[in-house]
Amino acid sequence: MVGSTFISIGLHISFIIIAYFGMPSLKIKEPIEQPIDIVDDTPISSKTSLKLGTTTVKKENEKKIEEVKEKRIRKTIPPPPPAPSKEIIDKKNNELKKQKEINEIAEIIKKKPKLKIEKKKEIPKVVSKPKTLKKQTTPKVVVKPEKVKNKQKENFAKGLLNTLAEAKIKNNDVKKKKANKEDLLKKIKKMAGNSNRQVQETSLNISQTDIDRISNHVNKFFNVSYAASEVKYIIPLKIITNLDGTVQSVTIIEKSKYMKDKFYRAVADAARRAVLDSSPLPLPKGKEKLFRNIEFNFDTSFVMSY
Amino acid sequence: MNKKLLAMLGTVALLSACETASQKVVSGTAATSSSSGSTSGSASSSVDKKQSLFAQAKQTAADKLIAVGDRVLFDYDSAELDSSAKILLDAQSRFLRVNSDLNFIIEGHCDERGTREYNLALGEQRATAVRDYLVIQGIDPDRIKVISYGKEKPAVVGSNNMAWSKNRRAVTVIE
């Protein structure tokens, strides 16, 4: 009885810890209906450690950039989005190649049942997990996690193989490398250690390509003066988009820095202009909902200081 | 001292015979002063005459100084007197000794290939080098002042080695 009390307490404490670190601000959950004119009314939500974590001192440049990268959504390698006909043809070719590879590798796996695919029992990184869960709740997901170990293993392997094959094909196209079966197996072993919830249907992930497209679009409109090199922080701006990519609202998040630091203020204004000028944003088709809430992190490191 | 004065008057008398230009200046002055008032006429004209004589004497001395050698030249960024400079300054020191009633100023100059403030300092070094040498030759230091003009007053206008070498100079002038 005493033991169970302790377990209970332990579980409650760990739940509280998870809640504290995992719980985001309620305000973010609801889309804020704001006309574009009013840009400064949203009060800052300064309670989330996630937010605070994104603005770091510029002096440790590399460290800061890496931290931001970690908060970026980790990528699985996705298939390309629906595109003009030329690409569809290529895609079809790739698919065929893919299937061939998968069949080859599946056979290898059948022959070697001793693949050490570890199931991680701990909860993986917060950042990557939501994605996979999201997939499971949307209707388009094809495969659900199986209860039976072997079937799960096989499907898991297939999912990995899909993505792995994709990568391989890309390599082939670019570098004309020949596939080494042993290399594949090694890759599988490596990737197996990462997550045990990879699902092969990945079309609803936010891909690096999606992000890069938006980023490259916005930075064309981001215009600063040389004084921007004096800004020691990344400037986060919160954006809410409509499904057509138009910017519904822009909010400068760090109000106190905006008030106190005139360099920050000038560059934040330039960032806000950049976001508004770049509307509509090139959101990937079919995934617009995923980009409802965007946080742009404007980094002025590219400005040489004189 | 008296001998010198007589000698000076003698040379002035000789010069006045052919120096029409200076005579004009002198007469001009005499004319204006005589027209200004009859009572002071004769007195002022004699003062003027002394002044003009003195001016003429000075002019003569200056010419002589030029003839003896009133300037030495320097290498770039240097205030050192070379051997030819010293020879000239030996002659100059004799002139200074002879004209012991006159005082002198040594002007130090630079060429344009330098910055303004540093050149002022360098000019002062050049002038001082000449002064120190003359003092060693026995000239009373109180008779010699030093001034630097840096690169402000070139003797030869031009942007070539000839002009520049002529501008790197220390010139002795009568005060």
Place this chain on the structure above:
Amino acid sequence: MNKSLYLLCLKFLVLSFGLMTFNVFADDVKININSGQIEPLPVAIADFTDKDGNSNQIGRQISEVISNNLVGSGQFKAIESAAFIAPPTSPSVRPNFTDWSPLGIKALVTGSVKNINNDEIEIEFRLWDVVAETDLIGLRLTVVSNAWRRVAHIISDEIFERLSGDSGYFDTRIVYVSESGPQNNRLKRLAIMDQDGENHQYLTDGSFLVLTPRFSPTSQEITYLAYFKNEPRVYIFNLETGQQELLGSFPGMTFAPRFSPKGDKIIMSLAQKGVTDIYTMNLNNQKVDRLTNSSSIDTSPSYSPDGKKIIFNSDRGGSQQIYIMDSNGKGVKRISFGNGRYATPVWAPKGELIAFTKMYKNKFYIGVMSPDGSGERLLAEGYLVEGPTWAPNGRVLMYFKQDKPVDDGKSTNVNLYKIDITGFRETRIITPSDGSDPAWSPLLPN
């Protein structure tokens, strides 16, 4: 007991699961913007209006001064007034942003000039962000009517600072030496003007040689070298009273004067007996301190903005180089090590850079470097360029340039130039005749 424990674990798992789901809906997509443009920002300065909302002559003049200032800095692009499709509005009225945004204008300035009393005017302005459709700053100033130019400069500084973060440099003056005549008999006069060349005035008549004027950081005074009565000495000129005063009484030529950062001392060189050393003189108690004691030339001293260090020019090592020392003369160290000779070191107003003149292989350069001698960058070059002076915001340098004479014997042109700290936008300053030895004033006190 086992069942309750089992239920507990289940509850825990379900709740954690739920939390993660919660997270899913709440997470922002994070996108980094790591690059951008550094281009002049398109702005429009509408003519300032009178109390009836119509533009008047003085309104147009004010907006023209502001526009010239901003464009001259190189950081802004102005749309010509004729291209305005909307009439100017008073600053208290929210403009119709859709009139301006199609032209690509990102910021708009509207303002008004109203006569109040006999001799006073009230000038008001507002800076708008055309893209975000909001106002950024606004200000109202009351001045005597003939001070409208200064107000235009003050407004320019406000706009510049709000849009870039840097303070401006438009409400400043330049003191310099105005030159004319043949090269071997130059007429040199002290002159002063607004940084845009307006309000030009001569301070001396040219009957005596004047060189290297510098502004006091704290008072309306300048210090300079004058050959007054054939004795080259440092003087102080009071711009308000027009009085010139000899600084101390020294046995030799004093020159190369500068004020200390607090304006309480003059630091300068004294040349005597072939040696030039650095001295300071306290303006309050006339106390003189000797800072260097070498057998060489030590000149062109310049204080750091905090007053703790001094950089200067010395040939103690055999050639003209830049040295640094503590303000008490101790700890002398050489800091220039590049090819060639270095001169005229000047500390930047924010302390992070020093500017200098460099001579190498028959060419002259204006450059900057860190106070430890690293990061040397050459910005301008010429047959003869010399004497950099810093704008108070540390982003622009002014200096003078002499062209190589085409025909020997012909007098050459000597003019003032300014250049960005980036090395771009070298611009000639138009003066009534030739000019040299410029010195930039601090921002004028209100």
